[in-house]
Amino acid sequence: MDAAEFRRRGKEMVDLIADYLENIEQRPVYPDVEPGYLRSLIPEEAPEEPETYEDVVKDIERVIMPGVTHWHSPYFYAYFPTANSFPAMLADMLSGAIGCIGFSWGTASEATLVALLAARSRAVRMILASDPQRPETDITSKLVAYSSDQAHCSVERAGMIAGVRMKKIPTEQSDKYAVQGETLRRMIQEDKAAGLIPFYFCATLGTTPSCAFDHITELGPICNAEKIWMHIDAAYAGSSFICPEFRPLLNGIEFADSFNFNPHKWLLVNFDCSTMWVRKRSDLIGAFKMDPLYLKHDHQESGRYFDITFSCYSQSIRFRSLKMWFVFRMYGLKGLQDYIRKHVELAKEFESLVRADQRFEISADVVLGLVCFRLKGSNEVNETLLKRINNGRKIHLVPCQLSGQFVLRFAVCARTTESRHIREAWRLITQLAEEVMQELPN
Template sequence: MDAAEFRRRGKEMVDYVADYLENIEKRQVYPDVEPGYLRSLIPEEAPEEAESYEDVVKDIERVIMPGAASPACTELETVMLDWLGKMLKLPADFLAGTEGRGGGVIQGTASEATLIALLAARSKIIKLIQADHPDRSETDIISKLVAYSSDQAHSSVERAGLIAGVKMKKIPTDNKFSVRGDALQKVLEEDRAAGLIPFFFCATLGTTPSCAFDCITELGPICNAVEIWMHIDAAYAGSAFICPEFRPLLNGIEFADSFNFNPHKWLLVNFDCSAMWVKKRSDIIGAFKIEPLYLKHDHQESGNHSHWQIPLGRRFRSLKMWFVFRMYGLKGLQAYIRKHVGLAKEFESLVRADQRFEISADVVLGLVCFRLKGSNELNETLLKRINNARNIHLVPCQLAGKFVLRFAVCARTTESRHIQEAWCHISHLASELLQELPH
């Protein structure tokens, strides 16, 4: 949608809202649809090709309004997570369908998804142990629990451990910044020998520092064999898995208990929208469900996403997924991902063509980690000059003790000329800096 169409459609939507408010008393107070009404009104999968805005918006009255906020909000969300799960070719276990035991939910951020997965795993292991040892107290069990993540994992994973009150250990990564099976195995054996209870592993696909991928085809079987909950955090990288050429990065998903990525990061859905799937939704609901009379209703079985998350109130966030998926179509979304990856590769080539610089990690998706050959101090100074100039903005990281600059392609409107201009600017600042140094 270009700016001209946005102006037209935006104004039509303002009128729709005003009409709704002016005529609200003509509408029904409470919907008379039956739970599950929505699924049959829309296709089972996202469209391949883009649809027109007109086609999408006319479905508001046909599909959403009869179900008002409830149950439409929950039902559209369930179906949209199925659509998105199919785009990613998730195993069928993760889909809700009409009879599945799995399913998806929108969380606000990946931090919340990790915490929810950790809490569900904690609740599950406590029940499991207490089934055999009814006299063991919850706090006694919690004191022995230990969760794991990559030493490259996002700080929110460590924070989830802090909130849940369980030990969280970082598994060392290999020279590609990936957790491998043997590294996890080693720590598990040590911890079990020390009397601890390993119960949760958070794998990262696309780490924040360098977009590295933990080796889940090795890690998954290890976790499954000893009933450790494997959660996969693919906050940034997950969007790319809708492209067949990037889908192999998700191989091993079949071993996971839960999976999460953020369509708000790279799939054109506005913040916040973090998509999370679980194989057994009873695991997650069982951890949080408390139901007083004022929250009971006649259709308990139709599901209530409040039991899947920390807050109880919920916004109707699946509407924006529905609009985006239909207005781009799967092909449009794939093209968007490919364009960004192409632009990152273009930047990588420019860096590689300059002998003063080095690439610090494999460029797999839209992130390029690079630095000047030389000291950390030199690179810190370069970063400072880049960010002080305020033409572009870079966020650094540490990789194997080295201070590294991160160039991330992430804006909707980025084109080749922006990449070229950015490189030209960086290269110029680097030249100035290097000239100032004593030879």
Template sequence: MNTTEFRKRGKEMIDYVADYIETIEQRSVYPDVQPGYLRSLIPEEVPVEPEMYEDVVKDIERVIMPGAASPACTELETVMLDWLGKMINLPENFLAGTTGCGGGVIQGTASEATLMSLLAARSRIVRWIQADNPDRTESEIFSKLVAYSSDQAHSSVERAGLIGGVTMKKVPTDEKFSVQGEALKKMVERDRRAGLIPFYFCATLGTTASCAFDNIIELGPLCNAAKMWMHIDAAYAGSAFICPEFRPLLNGVEFADSFNFNAHKWLLVNFDCSVMWVKERADIIGAFKMDPLYLKHDHQESGLVTDYRHWQIPLGRRFRSLKLWFVFRLYGLRGLQDHIRKQVLLAKEFEKMVRDDQRFEICAEVILGLVCFRLKGSNELNETLLKRINSTRKIHMVPCQLSGKFVLRFAVCARTTELHHVRESWAHITDLASELLQELPH
């Protein structure tokens, strides 16, 4: 949507809200719909081609208003997560459908998704152990639990371990910054011999530092055999899986218990909107379900209703699935794929420019929209370069450490980025690099 259309549509929406407030007393205070009413009112899948804005907005009165905030908020979320699950070709047992045991939920951030998966895994392992050994206390079991993640995993994974009060160990990665099966296997075996209880592995697809991918095709069966929960954190990379050519990066998800990515990162949806799926919703609900009277409702035990409050840390919820519904329909699957492909192409263009300049080196394989690069030379030199780049305020970059090297990260992610922006950025970087190199003693 360009700004001319945004002005028109935005103002229409303001009028819609004002009209709603002016006539609110004519509406019912409580919806008169049956559980599951929404699913039959909309298609089962995302449209491939963009829809007209008029058609999308018309559906607010037809689809949402009869279900008011609740249950429309819940039901649209379940269906949108099914749409999105199909868009990335998730195995069917992650979808809710009308009879599934799995399903999706919108969390605020990947930190919350990781924490929820760890808490679900923690309560599952305690349940399993106590079923055979009713005398073992929860705190004795907690003290022996071990969770694992890549040494490249995001800091929020370590934090989830701290919150959950369990040990979190870092699995060493290979030269591509990826966890392989053998590395995890060794640690798990050693810990078991030491009397500990390995129960959880958080795999990363698209690490923060360099967009590396753990080998989940190897790791998944290993976790399944060891009865460990496998969660997949694909916070950044996940959006790319809507393109068939990138979907192989997700192969192995069939072995996972839960999977998450941030639609707000790369799928043209505003922050926050972190999408998460679980195979067994009973596992996540079981982590801390509780039902005081003031939260009871008629359909409590019917199985027809999803009580998302059991799926997350907060109790209250916002109507975030509307963002997904609008974006999916206004872009269509094809439009979203075009967006991802264009950005990956731009990153590849940038990579080519770096490779063509002998003073620089590429530091990690460029798979999606992130290019890790540096000047050949000391860390100090690269730190100075980055400081100068960021202080001119024309572009902004965030660094990382890879194998002890200070590395610059060029990330293509804004909706409006074009080739000329990438070219101008590279010209700017090389100008500052040339200046810097000239200052050095020969």
């Protein structure tokens, strides 16, 4: 394919994309295929001779689409949103064409790990400064990190990767599933008494299960006093902080050592795009710096230059900032704020539908675009309801567990979700609930 053909095919692809997105709600949101369905649809080996572009395009519907979960369907309410916008797509096209190896971040999971590694390296340095003879392996074997029992599973994984102890801090429904200062303080004291070295706390603003906010105004001063690195994971909720009315949720940020949120979740920047701030960049550089000759250049020591690959583990990173730039400019702050507010409003609308129905209950405060709800009754009846909902393939939701209860998560995700989709989703849910309750009386 030469540039001339690309001009033609690229324009067809633009139309194909616009068609796909304009008609996405006519597709079943969740695929009805078994793992491995693809195997029989594609050849065992790559083709010997080139195929025609027409054949490839024909196979998009035949081969690919049947297996796709349509994350941008207005019937998608699972996990959290993954962003999608026309300006971001345009920027991504250009970014692909420039195809330079740029600088930016991976995902929130990576940010959590990067912060943990930097914290580990800082803790080891601090202890060696006062006790230079102590073996490093002895120090790391005593390190202990903390996060909420509501934190994303990638926090626990970060602990496994870094080879350090990671303790979960219990939360309570009565505290809205937020980590309390007193609980952290007690755990730190117990661990120090047992000879351990507390060094890292991952706070979450907007947890995955229920969008809970850890009390960082209480937790931050404790961490600072104990020289514990406080990382804030605001992967989802972070986007909402562009609205003044949600900004108070960020109070306490001044105590953080690092902060991360994902514009690719809720700020209209296509996946993937995750941003991280760090209080003291030398802490990051210290944990990752490598200096081979083939990566040396004139600006390395100038101070104006920050080589992000010194501060994460991937050597090569895509030019992701381009799509943020397109999105910020094409929507403007107001457009982005409107977008966030509309999602929150739609969540509130869903919440009031749930509250108006005596058979259901709300399981956690609705702060942003996530509604946690359930049928009053057993976990079994709720599991059956969710299964029924997802098998219908009209809307898609995932569950979570809160205080031992099986809870349904309704996250407003798609850019195109409107009030009518919310009402239709609720009609479907109540209809299936009716069926389930007749079959499984509590």
